[in-house]
Amino acid sequence: MKNIDEPTPRSRRLPALLVGAALLMNGATAVNGQSKSGYGSSHSLEGGDSVTEDIQQDDINTGAAFPIRGQPLKPWFDAKRRWYDKYGLKLNFSLQTLHQHSNNQTGETTAAAGRAEINGSWELVGRGTKNIGKLTFRVENRSTLGTEIPPSKLGNQFGSGTLVGTGFSDYSEANLSELAWRQALMNGRFRFVFGKISAVGWYGAHALSSPKRGFQNTALQASNTRAFPGRGFGLGVGYEFTPRLVAVAGIHDANAKTTSNPFDTIHQGEFLKSVELRYYLSTPERARWDQVRLQLWHQDARVEANVPESYGASFVASKLMFGDRVMPFMLAGISSGGASIFEKDVAVGVSFDFDTTASKARDVLGIGLAWGDPSNSVLQEQVTGEIYYRFQILDNLAITPSVQMIRNPVAYPGKDTITVVGLRIRATF
Incomplete structure (x- = not known):
């Protein structure tokens, strides 16, 4: 068994590597708000922890609290720009x-994990038009860093109904978590994607949903009344009725596991089906922030997993206000059948953006509060709060301290409140 008081050599190297990489990468090739590698807007229908969102958001130059003079890796960003101009290939590393x-009294109390990713988007059809066809992919590795468990399992130690460390689990080896074809047609108004994709990132997301940039607790990322299969075979379509009114629908393998071969479960023929109607409150360019979404979903009974047929609805709304520096949001959901942890939930929150640019804030303070009523009547209602501050210390290095308060964890009736403190460090290039 590992001694959690003595980090492994790998756990000592990765934080240092993060800082070192960011120091080298600082000194971007573009002014604040512009693209570092010439990628521009993705016009993605997805949010949260998605390939297209990561590529687009991480390529925006937001500036830094402590800028470093000089551009030691300007050749790197210039090379990425040339690859995109010549081959249509976008790459993102993080x-x-x-x-x-x-502060729980039972089980493990400390968790740490690292996550390394390569995201790619390769435009192979229709370049220079609105009807682009592209291959997207993600290769990633996640592993604990000197602790017995990763953050994704810390909430299990005290009976939380939601994950307190979303996105930071432990894979046994590198994993191809996305491989999909995305196509736009009808002058970009109709789009579809098929392949190994996420059933979560498509629906119910808001601008603070990403576990790598926003809230860490799933209670504040999206409604937990929804079914949450892993990344597997799926098909998604989207149609733009007007620039402000968009419908998205999809069908996904209900038994998918992100780390498994998608052929292992698709033959069971049990699917999650979903449709979401979106209304953008201002312009499509501000759709990440100014939006209202309503999702309806149905999941077939999962026979081997002993999960009955389930269905539900979820809602999310957000709006940038006060000179684009404040974004309140609200989400809610209701479900029946037991496929999700909660039968009903509601969450509200707000972000305060500092040093804003045309398309992304440099530093962000996020505050949120959520309530959930479990599908299992034996469990108790849970209230979750989280506050975080994402500080862009260098152009390619952000640090995010956070505090979570979980009151009445659903499966821990003897404990009123659990506190979780965290520190996220992220380098992109």
Whole structure:
């Protein structure tokens, strides 16, 4: 068994590597708000932890609290720009760690994990038009850093109904978590995607949903009344009725596991079906922030997993206000059948953006509060709060301290409140 008081050599190297990489990468090739590699807007229908969102958001130059003079890796960004101009290939690399500690009296109290990713988007059809066809992919590795468990399992130690360390689990080896074809037609108004994709990132997301940039607790990322299969075979379509009114629908393998071969479960023929109607409150360019979404979903009975047929609805709304520096949001959901942890939930929150640019804030303070009523009547209602501050210390290095308060964890009736403190470090290039 590992001694959690003595980090492994790998756990000592990765945080240092994060800082070192960011120091080298600092000194971007573009002014604040512009693209570092010439990628521009993705016009993606997805949010949260998605390939297209990561590529687009991480390529925006937001500036830094402590800029470093000079451009030591200007050739790197210039090379990415040339690859895109010549071949239509966009690449995004990131390294991130999450360290968390809780005050529960049973089980493990400390968790840490690292996550390394390569995201790619290769435009192969229709370049220079609105009807682009592209291959997207993600290769990633996640592993604990000197602790017995990763942050994704810390909430299990005290009976939380939601994950307190989303996105930071432990894979046994590198994993191809996305391989999909995305196509736009009808002058970009109709789009579809098929392949190994996420059933989560498509629906119910808001601008703070990403576990790598926003809230860490799933209670504040999206409604937990929804079914949450892993990444597997799926098909998604989207149609733009007007620039402000968009419908998205999809069908996904209900038994998918992100780390498994998708052929292992698709033959069971049990699917999650979903449709979501979106209304953008201002312009499509501000759709990440100014939006209202309503999702309806149905999941077939999962026979081997002993999960009955389930269905539900979820809602999310957000709006940038006060000179684009404040974004309140609200989400809610209701479900029946037991496929999700909660039968009903509601969450509200707000972000305060500092040093804003045309398309992304440099530093962000996020505050959120959520309530959930479990599908299992034996469990108790849970209230979750989280506050975080994402500080862009260098152009390619962000640190995010956070505090979570979980009151009445659903499966821990003897404990009123658990506190989880965390520190996320993320380098992108």
